[in-house]
Amino acid sequence: MSLRGAAYIAGAWEHPTRKAPDKSIALLHAECAKGALADAGLTKDDVDGYFCAGDAPGTLGALSMVDYMNLKCRHVDSTDVGGSSYQLAVGHALEAIAAGHCNVALITLSGRPRSEGMATGTAPRAGNPGVPEMQFEYPYGPVTANMYGMCAARHMYEYGTTSEQLAWIKVAASHHAQHNPHAMLRDVVTVEDVVNSPMVSTPLHRLDCCVISDGGGALVLTKPEIAKSLKRPLVKVIGVGEAPKHQAAGDIDLTYSGARWSGPPAWEMAGIKPSDIKYASIYDSFTITVLMQLEDLGFCKKGEGGKFVSDGNLISGVGKLPFNTDGGGLCSNHPANRGGITKIIEAVRQLRGEAHPKVQVPNCDLAIAHGTGGLLGSRHCGSTVILERE
């Protein structure tokens, strides 16, 4: 049985904060929940399914959060695959709603790495030495920046991709961010600005990286009958897919991401192809992340991503594939170091016609929101969501 259309995104809300030193992570989760429920026209007492991931406080974060918000749930899911956990949660909520395990699913994310002074992408983080790969990786200093840097270096080696081509991705994001009053970086930048910014980890420069921000977001999914009883435009979930990619016992290929596997089932369920998409939210922890996912999702051929993203092709109103029209993680927001949920929220805005008028895609009826969680260079999970305006 296809789950196409078994659930709708009835509520979507992004916290406007980018720095929240006076709020706890639990409070930010709850504020996001309140915002998304109000957007949908529902209350917390309507929620009977709760979804969160590793950003929820504590090791039993889902239990802590249903207690904190005093939710009465009959379904709970805290699958954590990093920044794409929220795409995954949309898929899992779709399954749960279709199976009758819940009627109103709430998904929340929040965090405050900025207030906590976390050196997100550049400081090695020692973990539990019992994690099986830890002792064979941590000594070498794997951090976000170099684990994406190695992917970029290999892509350049195999396909001739250049730093200037990667820079176009940041340029496009900055053109969109100038219209977002909440974006952290609102100045429009040029290719030269990006390639002349300080090197972080070769070949990635400072402006190839996303922002570090506090904040969060939430989504409310419901079954069709409830969605149709509400007053919001109807945004239907028509395709989902998820796929972890890892080191394959040493058979490492850094030129593609999990999107190569999460995309096809989502396209098949949706019954559409990449050229049908009017707006794309693509996870943008770094510029290289966007380029590889666009190739892997089929928007262009493998190895041609550099050419595809150049010359403003991702800029709304200019190019063929408007992407991340809120400014994305590269310029606006990467709350809790996890950009998945803001990708879905901006896709919902576009489908409702509620994006900023300067970046709104005309007649936007089909959108994709793809996430990559974890580290592109070692272990990550690709997760794809395809949405339709009904």
Add this chain to the structure above:
Amino acid sequence: MAPEVRQMPARKIPFVGTPDTNPETKPFFDAAAAGKLVVPRCKDTGKFFWYPRGISPFTLGPVEWVEVSGNAKIYSLSVMERANPPYAMAYVTLAEGPTMMTNLVDCDFKALKIGQDVKVTFVQTEGEGPSMPCFTPA
């Protein structure tokens, strides 16, 4: 006049836990202490794999520990210039097959290239920790 080569202070390599934390990997650490690179091999398929573990990731069958040549090629690298001191993160593909995470050491980072031949060298981790395999141009 020959260009000046900037000498980078070597990054101290940390370790987390002790080799006893994962007793299944003892043969690797014992060999590393003796300056030998020992890599696990699946007894069912005869294929080497990485990272070390006590069960085959190909068949969930038994594993044997085999000393390898220490010869490899750089698969990819990223020089962490933001760090002080900078260090060269890399994946290298061993002559025997698997690709492993490592650091490239004792070299001019700017001259490193993907595809370049490298050979193993062992670096003792901080606090008299175990030795870990790093690689340097062959």
